[in-house]
Amino acid sequence: MFLEQLVSHARKGDRRALARLLSSIENGETVLESEIDESDDWRILALTGPPGVGKSCLLDRLLHVWTNDGMKIGVLAVDPSSPRSGGALLGDRVRMTVVDHPEKKDLVYVRSVATRKSSGSVPSVVQEMASCLLMTGWDRVIIETVGAGQSEVRCAAVADRIVLIEGPARGDGVQAEKAGLLELADAILVNKSDLPGAERHANELRESLQLGNPTPPEVQLVSALRGDGIDEAASLLMELKQTSRAERARWRERILSHHERQILNHSQFNDILTNLEKGLIGFDEAYVKLRAEDE
């Protein structure tokens, strides 16, 4: 009953109700049925890339353009939790100027999310939070991942499209040939085009992606600082089609993500960790317990 009220208020535009609903999903207290959307357009897009390449600033610029047409966009900005204390400092919001814009702030909802116990750059519960935004009247959802390394492809589990943000001075041409995240991206934006080396890096990426791929993803140069290339990038991303090569990897990440979450949410997870730490049980026994049905 309480849940239905929250959903209905959130649908009417009550942002406090929406925020509470998202918290209860994040805390595992509420499970919403997600409606599968079969349309060609994406609903959930992940922005990912290494720390410090300008993901938040670039997203802020893109939001300013997308909201010009009145589109309502929800943002889930993920930052890491401390593995020691479990706490987190969530700082993506500081970069968002669009939430203070008098005409645009009602069109954008930004929510900071901590990874909590999850190991990837996006906790799998973010998918449910994104579905919640979609079912309460938000047109599209952008997930900004934790600053992600080369092999961090967990965002594939939760998003319809993946956009990789790169920057200059990110290594030589060999870096661009390496496997990993780059292979799953549906488009690549090379940010900081105002700095030397950005154009060369973009060319190296293009060259690498063209090899053996008849329809390589677009590589575009942008500068979140100056605003160069933002309009072009905004339309590229809005119309982005899925590059089919990632389908298998997506399912793989979804399965892994689901598996991890089941183990992390196991009611005895902390007790089992403590017992392992004290040497009371062995690893095999612990793993069998965690995989057993939770009562």
Next chain:
Amino acid sequence: MDKPLRIIIAKPGLDGHDRGAKVVARALRDAGHEVIYTGLRRTPAQIIETVRDEDARLLGLSSLSGAHGHLFPRICETLRENDMGDVIVFGGGIIPEDDREALFQAGVKAIFGPGTSTEEMVAFIETAVERNDAGVGSDTGWHWTGLS
């Protein structure tokens, strides 16, 4: 499942120093909470929108500019007007002893000046969330009086 507390640390008004706010944010992070820092020079309206959108249970206000007597009560009032009376508000910075009673009256539940230990702040937060009269909308008169 254990839930970390969501806490906003905000800098209202025209004051450009946030070392203190960052130290507090960091201490609360290390105590296992999820802290969202707003950045400098926020208006009361912006701060309240952040509390609302981020579903924060607590709001920490830092002011070194002397405008606390105007800004803190205004923020408390706006929270109550917007049906957010359950949010717990605490403050810090340069707040003279003589100004504190008025801020407690306005709904601020703790004031932490220079030299406060981070342990005390964490103790306040843990005490406040267990009480049902620590929200800015509550008028039982309770406020933090230091570690006993």
